[in-house]
Amino acid sequence: MRIVSLPGFLYNPSMAKEENYTIQSVDRALVLLKAISSRPSEGQTLNELTSVLDIDRSSIFRLLSTLARHDLVRQEEGGKRYVLGYGIYSLAGALRVQEKLTDLARPFLRELVERVEENAHLAVRSRAMCVFIDREQGTKTLTANTDIGDSEELYCTAVGKSLICRLSREELSELLAEEKFQKFTENTLTSIDALYGELQQVKARGYAVDNEEYEYNVICLAGPVYNYENRIEAALGMSGPKIRMDGRIEEVGAVVRDVSLRLSRLLGYQGT
Numbered sequence: 001m002r003i004v005s006l007p008g009f010l011y012n013p014s015m016a017k018e019e020n021y022t023i024q025s026v027d028r029a030l031v032l033l034k035a036i037s038s039r040p041s042e043g044q045t046l047n048e049l050t051s052v053l054d055i056d057r058s059s060i061f062r063l064l065s066t067l068a069r070h071d072l073v074r075q076e077e078g079g080k081r082y083v084l085g086y087g088i089y090s091l092a093g094a095l096r097v098q099e100k101l102t103d104l105a106r107p108f109l110r111e112l113v114e115r116v117e118e119n120a121h122l123a124v125r126s127r128a129m130c131v132f133i134d135r136e137q138g139t140k141t142l143t144a145n146t147d148i149g150d151s152e153e154l155y156c157t158a159v160g161k162s163l164i165c166r167l168s169r170e171e172l173s174e175l176l177a178e179e180k181f182q183k184f185t186e187n188t189l190t191s192i193d194a195l196y197g198e199l200q201q202v203k204a205r206g207y208a209v210d211n212e213e214y215e216y217n218v219i220c221l222a223g224p225v226y227n228y229e230n231r232i233e234a235a236l237g238m239s240g241p242k243i244r245m246d247g248r249i250e251e252v253g254a255v256v257r258d259v260s261l262r263l264s265r266l267l268g269y270q271g272t
Contacts, residue, residue, distance in 0.1 A: 028053055029063045036073055036082055038270065043081035092228050092268065101234060102134045105225075108236060108263045109136035115255050118240035121146050123159035123222075128175055130160040130235065138240075146239065152214065155181065155195050156188045158222035161208035162235035162260075165199045165224055172196055187213045206257040208235075209249060212242065219245035221253050223260030228268025236260045 035052045036044055050060050064082055067073040071087030105122045112120035113136045121135040129151045146152075154160030155176065164172065173192055181190045189195050202208040202224075210220040222237025236259060238252070239245075245252065261269075 025063070028055070028059075029067055032060070032063055033067060033072060033084075037084055040084060040270075043076060043083035045081055049082065104266055105134060105234070105236065105263055106136070108259050109134065112136070112236070112238050112256065112259055113138050115259075116238055116240075116252050118238050118245070118252075119146070120236070120238040121159070123163065123235045123237065124233070125154070125160075125163040126151065128154060128179060130154055130157060130163055132159075133234075153179075153182070155179065156184060156210065156213040158208040158210040158220040158239075159235035159237045161195075161199060161202050161210070162222040162224040162237065163232055165202040165208065166232060167199070169196050172199070184214050185212050185216050187211060189213065205253065207253040207260070208237075209253065210239075211249070217242045219249065221249065221256045223256045224264075225260050226264040226267065226269035226271065230269060230271055233264075233267060236263060 031053060032049055035049060046057060046060060046064070049064070050057050053060060064073060068075070068085065071085040073082050074085040075081070076083055101124075102122065109120040109122060112118075117138055119135065119138045121132050123130045123132045125131075130153075131151045132146050132148055135146060135148060152160060154164055164175065167175065169192075172195065176192060176195075182188070183190055189198060198208075207221055207223045210218075210222075212218065214220070218239055219242050220237055220239035222235045224232045225234040225236050227233040236256065238256065264271075
């Protein structure tokens, strides 16, 4: 038995034998599709794909031709490498219509509340603001509340920083060109340079922190939620009073990062 590993992809040939109702040709075609999707930028050659499945090249070629017929894979110019086909977009688009982000995220919000025992929320970006589209209340008497439909600044909130952490310096300047950078507390960031430096830390650790930047005595943490295009779709975060959150930032941040990444995986994200 041979187990083949590619970046972001692991296939064990015995998987095809575990289910009596598996159609082998379909199973093999899907294995190839997943292998190609594990390296979306560079694609894979026929030789590389032959190493994924222990079958002859002509069978691999026929499987790829079938996938190409349905526009699920295509050959780059020159015909040496196979990449994902544009038909994937229509499938992904249909799924997004079928599944609402709030419905998909709700179990993850509940998990955050259960693990950290503070309020959790889901936010998206609307131009230069972040908007809360769902929340889950914690069980504590003293809480830091956000309501569905509330909007807050991007530059001084954990969800806001998560939503823009992948922007370049130029993109950030363009987005916030008209932002006045109001100083809500002594900890509020008040310049593009300071914000851009903070966003590099967000990318490095995988979560953002608002340590009394937007409101005194409140600490918030959030993680970016990516979609199948490796773009940030939303931010998953939580907030609590400083008296309980202070000293737990790294611990809670790791939880937020983990839960946000698993929600991203559900949306088709394959990065790390």
